[in-house]
Amino acid sequence: MxxxxxxLVVAGLYASLFFSPPLHGPDGxxxxxxxxxFFLHVPAAWTSFFCFFMAFLLAIAHLxxxxxxxxxxxxxxxxxxxxxxxxxxxxxxxxxxxxxxxYWTWEPRLTSFLVLWTMYLGYVxxxxxxxxxxxxxxxxxxxxxxxxxxxxxxxxxIKLWGAKSHPVPGPNYFGNPDIRATIFINLGALLxxxxxxxxxxxxxxxxxx
Amino acid sequence: MNxxxxxxxxxxxxxxxxxxxxxxxxxxxxxxxxxxILAYAFSLPSDFLTHEVGVGALWIAVIFASQxxxxxxxxxxxSAGRLDAVRATGIDAGIFYMGKAFSLFITLLLFASGLLLxxxxxxxxxxxxxxxxxxxxxxxxxxxxxxxxxxxxLGAGAKSSRVLTPFLYVVLFVPLLxxxxxxxxxxxxxxxxxxxxxxxxxxxxxxGGGVLLVSPVIIEES
Numbered sequence: 338m339x340x341x342x343x344x345l346v347v348a349g350l351y352a353s354l355f356f357s358p359p360l361h362g363p364d365g366x367x368x369x370x371x372x373x374x375f376f377l378h379v380p381a382a383w384t385s386f387f388c389f390f391m392a393f394l395l396a397i398a399h400l401x402x403x404x405x406x407x408x409x410x411x412x413x414x415x416x417x418x419x420x421x422x423x424x425x426x427x428x429x430x431x432x433x434x435x436x437x438x439x440y441w442t443w444e445p446r447l448t449s450f451l452v453l454w455t456m457y458l459g460y461v462x463x464x465x466x467x468x469x470x471x472x473x474x475x476x477x478x479x480x481x482x483x484x485x486x487x488x489x490x491x492x493x494x495i496k497l498w499g500a501k502s503h504p505v506p507g508p509n510y511f512g513n514p515d516i517r518a519t520i521f522i523n524l525g526a527l528l529x530x531x532x533x534x535x536x537x538x539x540x541x542x543x544x545x546x
Numbered sequence: 547m548n549x550x551x552x553x554x555x556x557x558x559x560x561x562x563x564x565x566x567x568x569x570x571x572x573x574x575x576x577x578x579x580x581x582x583i584l585a586y587a588f589s590l591p592s593d594f595l596t597h598e599v600g601v602g603a604l605w606i607a608v609i610f611a612s613q614x615x616x617x618x619x620x621x622x623x624x625s626a627g628r629l630d631a632v633r634a635t636g637i638d639a640g641i642f643y644m645g646k647a648f649s650l651f652i653t654l655l656l657f658a659s660g661l662l663l664x665x666x667x668x669x670x671x672x673x674x675x676x677x678x679x680x681x682x683x684x685x686x687x688x689x690x691x692x693x694x695x696x697x698x699x700l701g702a703g704a705k706s707s708r709v710l711t712p713f714l715y716v717v718l719f720v721p722l723l724x725x726x727x728x729x730x731x732x733x734x735x736x737x738x739x740x741x742x743x744x745x746x747x748x749x750x751x752x753x754g755g756g757v758l759l760v761s762p763v764i765i766e767e768s
Contacts, residue, residue, distance in 0.1 A: 479764055490752060494724040
């Protein structure tokens, strides 16, 4: 599995740096080379959502069955999601500085993603702060469920402020088949990486027991 | 129905009687809320003391003060061994949670109303606007009382709970805080039932529903 992931990551890097044509913004403006970070930023965001969704499903399953294995898997996906969410909030400002001239603006997508990130940081902190394994499993499953339920409300609440500078993916991004292909190669690479991380994390936790 | 309402009313009555006797949560929460509002007012130049800032200060004070009150309420249950006593009586954990949430709702609504009056005084809110804020206050406090005890229970069972509980509180209440501030601003400006109030209601339904489903598990584990 590790070799497949490595090959996908290499393919994703090659496509992002050499294969993809120059990118243009929503109004057709040339966005420069800095925009190649888009191929890491966007798939990393989708991957983090996928990880949090997996953590949510496994947390529900754990509360129903009380199988420790499900709790460990849920935590592994949540922690992996937090890693990818950290990539998103790190690459976003780098890209934002080049594209908008500012590292951070308090606009809906950025703010909602920051809140999402802090929620899962809370999850990790809570998990590390409960010593009893059974209690830890139940508490962190509840936290994973609450955090995930909060996500759409956070997004909608912040959206009421009104969209500002964050670009909305449109035809300029996804209309070009080469750009689309690059995004999906990277998405595949990051999803495979996330699955590998979650698998390894679960294994470490199980061996620890 | 009696099997649900009798224990629910018993928990509600027990908590409200205790509160009326000691005033611990009400006074502690209100005191802390007043300090937050005053700190906010003192830290801003007088030109900034508008109703937009005022409702923001109010909701920050309500969130922090309710955290103090809810954490205090859960601490009382734990320290006096009451949670064990409740378990021993065989009362359904979900009903116990609802009784606790409802008694907190009444307490929090009381001190939030007081904080609203102080905010109105310091930030020059109009009386008509304050009246229009009633639905926001009820729904916002409803959301806090429904999910707050669960967060307090989560935090109480962890190491370094004094740091972790406020952190979880703020993080999980962010959508409610944002929507309540926006709904309050709309209410002050004349709109009672706007989109932001719908978000507050949606928070109560979605998070409240989720909390009611998982709260029995947490009470059993606490």
